[in-house]
Amino acid sequence: MASDIDIARAASMKPITEIGARLDIPEEALLPYGRTKAKISADFLKNLNGRRDGKLILVTAINPTPAGEGKTTTTVGLGDGLNRIGRNAMICLREPSLGPCFGMKGGAAGGGYAQVVPMEDINLHFTGDFHAITSAHNLLAALIENHIYWGNELSIDQRRVTWRRVVDMNDRALRSVVCSLGGVANGFPRESGFDITVASEIMAILCLATDLEDLQQRLGNIIVAYCRDRSAVTARDLEADGAMTVLLKEALQPNLVQTLENNPAFIHGGPFANIAHGCNSVTATATALKLADFVVTEAGFGADLGAEKFFDIKCRKAGLHPDAAVIVATVRALKMNGGVGKDSLGSENVKAVTKGCANLGRHIENVKQFGVPAVVAINHFTADTEAEIQAVKDYCAELGVEAILATHWADGSAGTEALATRVAELAESGIAQFAPLYDDTMPLFEKIETIARRIYRANEVLADKSVRDQLRRWEADGFGHLPVCMAKTQYSFSTDPQLRGAPIGHSVPVREVRLAAGAGFIVAVCGDIMTMPGLPRVPAANHIGLDDKGQIEGLF
Structure with a gap:
């Protein structure tokens, strides 16, 4: 199959005015950045308050591994799938950072035939x-x-x-x-x-x-x-x-683009999912809910970070009420959680898949704690076998959750029809009883402990007296009502990135706490998390350049 950038370059994009018209956005409310991307004017946003909200669907995932999970790709594929089955849907994503684009992770515009375009613009300077x-x-x-x-x-x-x-x-x-x-x-x-x-x-x-x-x-x-x-x-x-x-006047306005299948997408904002809440902007999500019947959005990293912060910070502060959640998993990643090395992922290993499903099961249990019904999307890779896929489905069935194979990377929306149908059923069922994990009135250290015990399954939180004293001072200063943003490794439920699967009984060391008084949350820094990543030995930047036609190559 062609590379992501070749697929994106071959896309038949519609003028952004046509995409806006599908959402009943008049041309004068679009602030164009070329023919295929635009911001939505602040005046138009103000006039949406009286409209009813659509259904909100969160896409989250198991803990990330080098094998790949495909959360953004699944978000795009699900949005296209909902439109394919006749639902008026749009997606909301974060903007990619240049650091990962030129580092190891690559861009964040999806992949294969489930992408947002123009891919090069989105992954680089976009709208500034x-x-x-x-x-x-x-x-x-x-x-x-x-x-x-x-x-x-x-x-x-x-x-x-x-x-x-x-x-x-x-x-x-x-x-x-x-x-x-x-x-x-x-x-x-x-x-x-x-x-x-x-x-x-x-x-x-x-x-x-x-x-x-x-x-x-x-x-x-x-x-x-x-x-x-x-x-x-x-x-x-x-x-x-x-x-x-x-x-920041223009930056606050959401960016409108489209998928490969010409469905509307907001891509706006991109807070670090470790040190911050890892979700696209409230403005984009709230606007999308007024313009579409279904809004599919994602939260960074695994559900222990992304979904928890989406529910406890973004939804709490914005008054959002999610109707369903999708937990993305891959057979490859589950094998890694089951102890298989990256070099051996191409061989069938049902036993390792079953063992690795413990990580998936933990995330399913956690999402259920928030009162949001969930479905599992098995993001398909070509080396996956029928037996391995069936093992995931059987495991999820025992937990009362359906697991559905999704082939959007190769097939676009045709590969997510079954997933989209089930997600729409869940979202419209009215069974969601969303509630955050803790009350605003709970003391700050108890909020940290609640997340550590209920989401990470830790036995204890370790913190010096200076950390506890600082939290008490902030409570005395009137900041005790703020939610807590946990900053820890994304690779494990613990603070040890090498501890895969579903560990229990571990300790969560809180190194320091920070007050983000403007954002409105307390950051608990755990373990060795860094706020300035480094480049790998061979960064992606080494392979990015222009071809003979002046087109970008090597971006992914």
């Missing part, structure tokens, strides 16, 4: 949202340094400046830096560092804000530093929130 977020973040960093340089009227303790800088690239050399070297004219030297743009609190804020007023309020609430008396200094104290809002 990430550049705007990077600029707004680094403007705030510059204003902090400038304030200190010109007299420091707020009495900022330079040792307690918490706001770092960001760049949308994997660059391990920037994790820790010393800035303001070179003499008096350049300010006061201090240690700092860079995170990747998707880890910026501004990215999380953009994806949780409901309008420009809410955006500016949240930006102003960002805590950037502390004074010697430990009092917080915010972006509003530096009078930075207005200029930052200006830089």
Whole structure:
């Protein structure tokens, strides 16, 4: 079969005005970026409030493995499948980061015959949202340094400046830096560092804000530093929130594109699924629910991170009520969870598949805890055997959940008809009784423990007294109602990335806690999680370039 980029390049794309017309979006409400992508105007968004919402479907997955799971591809394939069976559906995805595109993971536009297009634009600069977020973040960093340089009227303790800088690239050399070297004219030297743009609190804020007023309020609430008396200094104290809002004015508006089958898709925002909540923007999801009868969206990494944060953070804050969930699994990944090495995945091994299903079963149980009915999508690979596929179906049947083979990568929407039909039935059944895992009033440390015990199946949470004291101080300062965002490895239910399957009885060490006052959640940093990834020995960038016709090659 042709490569992803060749399939995308051969797509017959419709003008974005035609895609908008399918959603009853008038041409004047589209702000075009070329012929095949556009933003939706803020004025149009305001006029949607009176419409009823469609059905919301979450696509999540088992813990990621090097074997591949295909969550985004399945999201696209399911959206196309729902349209194929006559349902008015659209999808909502996150925007890809440049770091993974040039690193190891590649892009995030789907794959095979289940992609969003124009694939090259989406995976690279797109409509400039990430550049705007990077600029707004680094403007705030510059204003902090400038304030200190010109007299420091707020009495900022330079040792307690918490706001770092960001760049949308994997660059391990920037994790820790010393800035303001070179003499008096350049300010006061201090240690700092860079995170990747998707880890910026501004990215999380953009994806949780409901309008420009809410955006500016949240930006102003960002805590950037502390004074010697430990009092917080915010972006509003530096009078930075207005200029930052200006830089993000267009970025807040959702981006409209299409699938290979010319079905509508919003791709907007992309918070890091480790350090933040890993979902596309509330604005895009809420808008899609007003424009379509079914909205299919995804959450980053496995259900222990992505789905939990989708339910406990995004849905809680936006008042969303999901109607169904799809848990993506592959036979290959289940084999890895069952102990098979990557080099042996092509050989039939029903025993390993069955053993690895414990990971899938844990995710099924967890999704059910939120009161959302689920179905399993077996994302098909060509080496999968009938016996292996049947083993997954039999295991899921014992848990009272249907597992359906999906061949969208090779067959497009024709490969998801059965999945789409079942998902539509679940979503329309009215059996969803969604509720977050914990109440707002629960103490912060108990929220961390609740997630660790009920989602990760840990025995205990390990945290120094300083961490617990910090949580209590935040509660005293009025932040105790905030949800908790767990930052841990995506590869395991534990904090050990090598511990696959469904471990129980482990400990969750909380290294530090951070207050994201603008985004509106507390981050619990567990284990060795990093906010600036590095490149692999042979990065994807080594194989990306232009061919003789000036077309991009090597992007995936």
